[in-house]
Amino acid sequence: MPDNGKSRNVKETIKSVALVVLFLLTILLLYVYWKDINPKSFNFDNLKNQENQKAVILIEDILYPDAFEISYGDESYGTAFHNTKELWYEEEGKADFVTALKGFLNTKDLFTEEITKEQYEKVMEQESIKAVFDLDLPVSFILKTYDINIPKTLSQQDMVSEIGYSFASMESLFLKNTEQNKYIRIVRAQENIDDYGFSDVYLNADLYAESAYPLSALLGEEGYNTLVPLPLRLTHNLFTYTNERNQGGEEFERALAKTFFGDIFDFTRIIKEAQGTVTYMYGYGQRVLVSESKGAFYYTNQEAKESISDYYDSLDKALLFISKHMGTEDAQGVTRDLKLCDVKLQKNDLGQRGITYTFCLIGKEPVKYKTGEALSVTVKGDKISDYKRDFYLTYKEQSEILSLGDYTAVNVLAKNYEDMLHKLKEEGFFEEGEKLSFNGLLDLLTRITIGDVRFDKNNEGIGKIETCFIFSFSKEGERIDMYYSIKDALFMGYSIR
Amino acid sequence: MIYQMRTKRRHKFFSGLLIIALLFVMLHTFSPLTAYGTTDPDVTIVNPLDGSTLYSNSLLISVKLTAPETIRINVYKQMRQGDNETPVAVTFTEWDKYAAELKEIEAGSETVTGPSIKVLNGYVTDTFFFTSTGNLAFFTKKIDNLTVGIYKVKIETIGQNDQIVYTKEHILFVKEKTEQPVQASVFENSQKGTVSFLQNLLRSIFKK
Numbered sequence: 001m002p003d004n005g006k007s008r009n010v011k012e013t014i015k016s017v018a019l020v021v022l023f024l025l026t027i028l029l030l031y032v033y034w035k036d037i038n039p040k041s042f043n044f045d046n047l048k049n050q051e052n053q054k055a056v057i058l059i060e061d062i063l064y065p066d067a068f069e070i071s072y073g074d075e076s077y078g079t080a081f082h083n084t085k086e087l088w089y090e091e092e093g094k095a096d097f098v099t100a101l102k103g104f105l106n107t108k109d110l111f112t113e114e115i116t117k118e119q120y121e122k123v124m125e126q127e128s129i130k131a132v133f134d135l136d137l138p139v140s141f142i143l144k145t146y147d148i149n150i151p152k153t154l155s156q157q158d159m160v161s162e163i164g165y166s167f168a169s170m171e172s173l174f175l176k177n178t179e180q181n182k183y184i185r186i187v188r189a190q191e192n193i194d195d196y197g198f199s200d201v202y203l204n205a206d207l208y209a210e211s212a213y214p215l216s217a218l219l220g221e222e223g224y225n226t227l228v229p230l231p232l233r234l235t236h237n238l239f240t241y242t243n244e245r246n247q248g249g250e251e252f253e254r255a256l257a258k259t260f261f262g263d264i265f266d267f268t269r270i271i272k273e274a275q276g277t278v279t280y281m282y283g284y285g286q287r288v289l290v291s292e293s294k295g296a297f298y299y300t301n302q303e304a305k306e307s308i309s310d311y312y313d314s315l316d317k318a319l320l321f322i323s324k325h326m327g328t329e330d331a332q333g334v335t336r337d338l339k340l341c342d343v344k345l346q347k348n349d350l351g352q353r354g355i356t357y358t359f360c361l362i363g364k365e366p367v368k369y370k371t372g373e374a375l376s377v378t379v380k381g382d383k384i385s386d387y388k389r390d391f392y393l394t395y396k397e398q399s400e401i402l403s404l405g406d407y408t409a410v411n412v413l414a415k416n417y418e419d420m421l422h423k424l425k426e427e428g429f430f431e432e433g434e435k436l437s438f439n440g441l442l443d444l445l446t447r448i449t450i451g452d453v454r455f456d457k458n459n460e461g462i463g464k465i466e467t468c469f470i471f472s473f474s475k476e477g478e479r480i481d482m483y484y485s486i487k488d489a490l491f492m493g494y495s496i497r
Numbered sequence: 498m499i500y501q502m503r504t505k506r507r508h509k510f511f512s513g514l515l516i517i518a519l520l521f522v523m524l525h526t527f528s529p530l531t532a533y534g535t536t537d538p539d540v541t542i543v544n545p546l547d548g549s550t551l552y553s554n555s556l557l558i559s560v561k562l563t564a565p566e567t568i569r570i571n572v573y574k575q576m577r578q579g580d581n582e583t584p585v586a587v588t589f590t591e592w593d594k595y596a597a598e599l600k601e602i603e604a605g606s607e608t609v610t611g612p613s614i615k616v617l618n619g620y621v622t623d624t625f626f627f628t629s630t631g632n633l634a635f636f637t638k639k640i641d642n643l644t645v646g647i648y649k650v651k652i653e654t655i656g657q658n659d660q661i662v663y664t665k666e667h668i669l670f671v672k673e674k675t676e677q678p679v680q681a682s683v684f685e686n687s688q689k690g691t692v693s694f695l696q697n698l699l700r701s702i703f704k705k
Contacts, residue, residue, distance in 0.1 A: 074553035074674060115684075123683040169684055185684070211555075211639050218559045218637055220543035230557075230639055406627065406636075410559075414633040438633070 054327025054335075057319040059145045059312070062340045062359060064088040065131040066366070067449070068097075068205040069227060073127035073168075075217065078209025079229055081449065082365060085339075087205050088131060089146065095200035097131050098146050101163070103196035104173055105148055109189035112153040120174060120183040121225055123166045129202045130164035134447075135342055136179045137161070141311045151186060158184065165198040178446070179477060215442065218410045224442050228409045229450055236486055237364070237399050237452055239465040241392035243295020246461050248331030253278065253291045256389075259325040260289050260299055294461040296372065296390035299325075306346070306354055307381030314355045315340075318377035321384045328361075328375075330391050337362040338375065342497065346378070354380035361391060367452045367465055370483065370493050392454055394465065402486065409448045409469050412489045417441050420471070420482060423494060429475050446479075447472040453483050455493065468492055537654045537663035539564035543635075545650060547667040552677035554643045556669065560636040560652055562629040567655045570625040572640055573618035575647040575668075584617055586646040589670065618649065626655075643671050 064085045070078040080087065089098040124130060136159040143150050150156070162176035170193055175184040210231040215224035244252060257280045258265050264282055271279040276293030290298045322328065328336040342358035360366040361374040369390075378386035413420075421436040429444060430436060449470045457463040469484040479497040484490065544559040545551065560568065575592065579585040587595070591614060601609040621643070627636040648669045656662035 072553070074551070074677065076553055076555055076557070119683050126680060168680065169682065172684065213557055213559075213637075213639075217544055217557060218635060220541065220559070220561060230637060232639070408635070408637045410635045410637055414635055415631060417633070 054323050054329060056323045057328070057338065059315055059319065060089060062319070062338045063142070063145055064339065065097075066134040067132045068209070069130050069132055069212070070202060070205055070209050071125055071128045073125070075125075075213075077212045077214070077227055078206060079212040079227055080205045080208040080210070081229075081451070083208045084131075087201060087208070095197055095204060097129075097163075097198075097201050098148075100165070100195075100197035100201055101173075102146065102148050103194075104165075104188060104198075105143070105151060105186075107188060108152075110151045110153060110186055111189075112151065112184055112186050115174075115183045115185045117181065117183055119185075120164075120176060123169050123172075124164050124174065126166055126168035127202075128164055128166035128168070129198060129205055130162050130174075133161045135161065136177055137343070138311055139175060141315075144312050154184075154186070165195075167195065167199070167202075170195055178474075215410070215445070219442075221439065221442065224445070226445055226448060228448050230408060231404055231450075233401050233403050234450060234486060235399055235467065236402050237397070237465065237467045239363075239394040239398070239452075240396035241394045241454065241463055241465055243457065243461040244297075244331035244389075244391050244393065245291060245293075245295040247393050252331045253297075256297060256326055257289050257291070260287070294457050294459075296388065299387040301383060301385055304354075304380040304383035304385035309353060309355045309379050309381060311343075311355065314379035315357055317379050317382070317384065318357045321377055321387065322375065325387065330393060332393060336391065339366045341366065341368075341373070354378050354385060356386070363394070363452060363465070365452060367392070367454050368470070368481070368495075369454045370495050371456050392463075392465065407486065407489045409450075409471075412469050412484045413441075413445075413448075413471065415489050416484060416491060419491060420473075423482065424473060424480065427478075427480055427496060429473060429478070429480065441473075444473040444475055445471060446474045450486065453492070466492070535663070536665055537566075539566060540568060540652060540654055540663065540665060542650060542652060542665055542667050545667055545669045548670075549667075550670040550672055551643075552672055552674045554641065554671070556640045556643055556648070556671070558636070558638045558640065558650055560627070562627075562634045562636070563632055565628075565630050565632070567626065567628040568636065569653045569655055569661075570627065570636060570638070571618075571651045571653075572621045573649045573651065574621050574644075575649060576617040576619040577614045578617070584619060586619075586644075587614065587616060589647070592647050621648070645671055645673055647671075 065088055066081070066084065068080040068084060068087055070080070072078070086096065088096060090096045138156070139154055139158045139160045140150050140156045142160065142163075158175070159177045159179065160175045161178040162174075164174040164176070166172065166174065171188050171190050173186040173188070175186070176182075177184075210229055212227040212229045215226045215228055216222055218228055248255075257268075261268050261280065261282055267282065269279075269281045271281065273279070273293075278291040280289040280291070282288070286302045288298075288300050292298065322338075328338055330336055338359040339362055340357060341360040342356075344356045344358075346354045346356060356376055356378040358373045359375040360368065367374070372390055373388065374391055376386070376388045377384055417438050418436075421430075421441055424430060424441070424444065425434075425436060430440070434440075447470075449472075450467065451470055452465050452467050453470070454465045455463050467486055469486055471482045471484070473480050473482070480494055481497060482494040483492040485492055539562060541561040541563075542559075543561050544557050556572070558570065558572070560570065562568065575587045576584040577587050577591070595612050595614055595616065598609050598612045602611070622640055625636070625638060627634075648671060650667045650669060652665045653661045654663040
């Protein structure tokens with residue numbers, strides 16, 4: 001009898017275990033069926049990453065200057081457009097700009113004063129280095145990113161597009177707000193002379209810097225300090241690109257769509273248009289993803305209402321959102337690098353707003369788009385209202401080294417200035433009846449760079465990326481970039497930013 | 498300090514390129530101040546300015562053209578015959594004396610009949626040609642690895658049949674960076690700084 005009782009217990013235990021296993025298996029099979037997972041490709045890692053979430057992108061990964069400008073103090077200059085990320089910030093304790101910045105600001109004995117443009121230019125003419133951003137960013141946002149104490153004397157609203165350090169005034173740090181034409185000097189009370197590591201950054205930047213001269217030195221016109229790159233040689237890239245839909249097909253599109261709709265994917269309507277555009281719609285259009293025929297993806301969420309958004313926290317949300325929606329992995333499975341390229345505050349009459357962050361993809365360097373952008377996210381309060389993704393995938397690459405011949409940037413300017421003036425007039429940069437002159441053009445010219453530009457796609461969603469001269473003109477917050485060939489100085493198009 | 502470190506690096510980097518082949522032409526230059534008749538109104542040497550001093554080893558040449566023309570650009574280092582027929586660079590003292598002698602000769606001096614040295618043009622780079630097709634163009638070139646001395650930038654306008662129609666010259670003095678006069682501090686004696694300090698102090702107190 002005792003034996004019978006024991007064997008019955010064993011049988012019951014086996015039955016219980018079998019029931020539990022069967023129950024779990026049912027759940028697993030239901031999950032596989034519900035999620036439409038191919039059983040052959042199923043593995044348990046998929047369970048862990050069920051939201052297709054990629055590694056979270058950090059703000060310090062995408063925030064760095066567009067250039068470093070060096071003044072050698074002898075009327076010659078250098079600009080570094082490459083390696084700006086590592087010059088800006090590598091890691092704690094390295095000889096980078098952020099570490100030097102941290103060293104300088106690591107005291108309470110700071111005071112600030114507003115200085116004139118002339119003072120700023122004069123002190124930066126001497127041996128100096130400055131980090132140049134293509135946009136104005138809040139100082140507090142930059143400092144918060146790197147856990148640097150915000151000087152109490154600095155306003156939270158102070159914006160900055162240039163951060164400079166001059167060896168002619170080693171106790172000072174200089175900030176420039178391009179849009180407001182405002183210059184700030186932060187002074188540190190110090191007894192001993194210290195450069196806080198800026199000399200190491202200066203020397204490192206010099207390694208990547210190409211020669212440059214102020215416009216005034218090249219043209220013989222006083223008062224134009226925009227630096228003109230004058231490299232001995234330059235690389236001319238000509239790439240052909242396609243888009244993610246061409247590359248990844250419907251499989252990629254579905255995979256991306258599922259990241260937006262998740263569990264409700266099976267309740268979304270899929271509308272296929274004759275031209276090839278596919279729309280995924282949830283409810284009555286509260287959440288919509290459009291997969292455009294030329295390969296761009298647009299997501300809108302009507303549920304996101306305009307509300308006050310914090311600059312830093314909103315960017316954090318935008319990056320988290322990107323990470324959750326395939327991250328920066330493209331249709332070829334390559335994880336792309338991003339750079340924050342533009343920020344636009346959206347205000348309405350009630351003062352509420354959203355913030356749109358635009359990101360560039362990094363090839364050998366950041367690639368600007370003539371039209372649109374690689375990735376942009378609009379944050380309204382806690383929610384994301386808009387997401388646009390238009391990655392390029394290069395498949396034919398040609399690069400050649402050119403020696404800078406007659407078509408220097410300044411000569412391209414001289415050759416094309418009349419056309420430039422007319423385009424600027426068309427876009428409202430000149431008043432009606434205002435006299436158009438070469439000097440009038442120089443007054444609006446804010447930057448000259450050499451960079452890769454992604455030109456528009458054809459009907460097959462294919463286009464070209466080419467290196468060109470980029471002339472940037474600004475007036476009252478409006479900006480226009482004009483592109484000219486570095487090979488023959490011909491006009492290649494323009495963008496309004 | 499920065500300059501020295503950078504110079505060291507540069508010297509190291511360009512160590513293989515430091516041998517400048519100075520090919521000498523026995524072109525007798527009577528004077529850097531010699532007038533060549535009328536000058537070309539459509540050609541302006543924007544940089545370097547005539548008689549300017551450069552405390553750097555790189556020179557920017559910028560020439561503005563306001564008419565369709567062809568120009569020839571040469572950069573010479575000013576040399577003289579040395580003791581054993583080897584050309585040597587003209588020193589600043591020798592140049593000052595030479596320039597003064599030329600002035601006296603030009604003024605009709607009876608005591609100075611000729612310059613004490615014969616100045617030769619030593620080529621620094623290849624000759625450059627530039628043709629403008631429009632009414633505004635710039636020739637720009639950066640010349641690196643200059644050494645201390647006196648340089649001449651010569652621009653010749655080339656006419657039909659390759660004839661030289663006009664000539665313009667600018668003299669440039671290249672000196673060591675260490676000789677550069679110290680610039681006055683931009684923020685020295687700034688009363689504004691003190692006032693601002695007090696303002697900031699008050700602001701920071703109220704912020705707390």
